[in-house]
Amino acid sequence: MANGYNGKILHVNLTSGQMSVEEPDDAFYRKYMGGSAMAMHYLLNDIPAGVDPLGPDNVLVLALSVVTGTAISGQSRMTAAAKSPLTGAIGDSQGGGFFPAELKFAGFDAIVIKGKAEKPVYLWINEGSYELRDAAHLWGKITGEAERYIKKELGDNKVEVLQIGPAGEKGVRFAGIFSMSNRANGRTGMGAVMGSKNLKAVVVRGKKRPDVADKEGLRKLAKWGVTHLKDSGIAGLGKFGTAETTGANQVLGTLPTYNYNSGVFDKWEAIDGTTMYDTVLKGAAEGKQDRIGRDTCYACTVRCKRVVEITEGKYKVDPKYGGPEYETTSTFGNYCAVDDLAAISKANELCNKYGMDTISCGATISWAFEAFNEGKLTLDDTDGLDLTWGNA
Ligand code: SF4
Structure with missing residues (x-):
């Protein structure tokens, strides 16, 4: 597998509850790289024409880049993309914080989410393992509260929580997706899409650092940045x-x-x-x-x-x-x-x-x-x- 990647894309079908891991080859990563380009690959292939953006057939993709999770400034970004309920066209929104890096550490380069859960759920990804958990008790909670509940429930204050607030649950067409309760994939209504799938949150924890071809070179570059900032x-x-x-x-x-x-x-x-x-x-x-x-x-x-x-x-x-x-x-x-x-x-x-x-x-x-x-x-x-x- 090319440096920087995990070589794993998690596919989640919320209607059936089934999940699987795709392991694309190097050619896939060279072509689609990550972020918006990788997200568009899944959107264009998997969304049926004329789909209702807030219906179960819309596809929500969370995608990282090759450098996400490396120890250098500006890399911890993630694209959230789906058909937008706000514009009716492709919705694409970037957010930062610690969630993007932690998702990489947890073992995945992207998550492709389809369908609609029968009841509110959250996706818990821990060191490469994954499960859907009940989120009925979190539905309706503001971001800060939901984050506190999840951390307590999982007994780990260091998990990163990406979630929707009540606006996403209620289908507000400019609802965003939030981590740390203050970092937003804000644009194009991606939170409403997540809410329409009854997915309250994606929670991640991991320790697997991405491989880098020239570790020493990257370290020097990061140090140069600190010195010259x-x-x-x-x-x-x-x-x-x-x-x-x-x-x-x-x-x-x-x-x-x-x-x-x-x-x-x-x-x-x-x-x-x-x-x-x-x-x-x-x-x-x-x-x-x-x-x-x-x-x-x-x-x-x-x-x-x-x-x-x-x-x-x-x-x-x-x-x-x-x-x-x-x-x-x-x-x-x-x-x-x-x-x-x-x-x-x-x-x-x-x-x-x-x-x-x-x-x-x-x-x-x-x-x-x-x-x-x-x-x-x-x-x-x-x-x-x-x-x-x-x-x-
Ligand atoms: S948003 Fe600011 S703090 Fe975050 S990666 Fe970009 S420059 Fe750094």
Whole structure:
């Protein structure tokens, strides 16, 4: 088997409960490699024409890349793909965290999921073995709670849990799939597809590290990255997160504002990455945010993930649910002309708790803001909610 891969794809039929392991040859891996390309192979071959995206015949693929699980920055990513209930076309969404690497360690390069379970289940993959377990007691639970239950049930705090929230269970068309309760395969409604299959979660644990052709070369490269990061162009991404790009978009006139009727937001500095770093990141008040207000994905030295904690005021925010990316500050912020970082962080927390894509959710809300401000929606329509631009 080529380096980097396990040489194993797990096939799960939730209707019959049958599971099997495919062991493709090297030619397959050379052709489809992993991630979206490998996922498309299964989608195009296995999904019947005209399939209902939320029906049992849709196929959900979770696929890793050749480098996932190696000890170098940026590799712990996973594609989730299926026919999208949001667009009716191919849905394809990437997410990070520790789940992708752990799935590789657990012995598989991809999971192909078909059918629909009779009752809610979760898939437990442990060191190459796999089983479907009852998830009736987890159905309806928010992500943080479900994750806690699963870890307790399996007696292992180090399992990685990829799951849907109540939004995915209820078929919200922009529901995502989440790990760590704050890392999202957010786009194109993959959480709704998973929910339509009665699959609450995929839980993984493993210790098998992928083989690498030149271990020493990779180690040197990773070390070079650590040494040069602080002087590189991505040092700011690590320190200020993806919301660092808010100012650049403002300058370019590409900061979507008023539901993208404008490309500039005069209050952008209130919600950009620097302000987030200085105010709402966990530990910011004591100057400890670099240590406790930033998080990472497996083996990544960049540490761009945000951890927001707000303990006082109108919007308290639980750090378990992470912090907003640029796309989130953008859709809940400038799209809606909202300059309140605490409110935006709360919206991010709620989306991660209930399992919704922050981009589609925020953009939909900004559409409602525009309709309200144009007089197309009234207070009667919104049950008294005042959607005047900027009202958080
Ligand atoms: S910490 Fe940031 S840069 Fe590193 S893998 Fe995760 S998302 Fe990518």
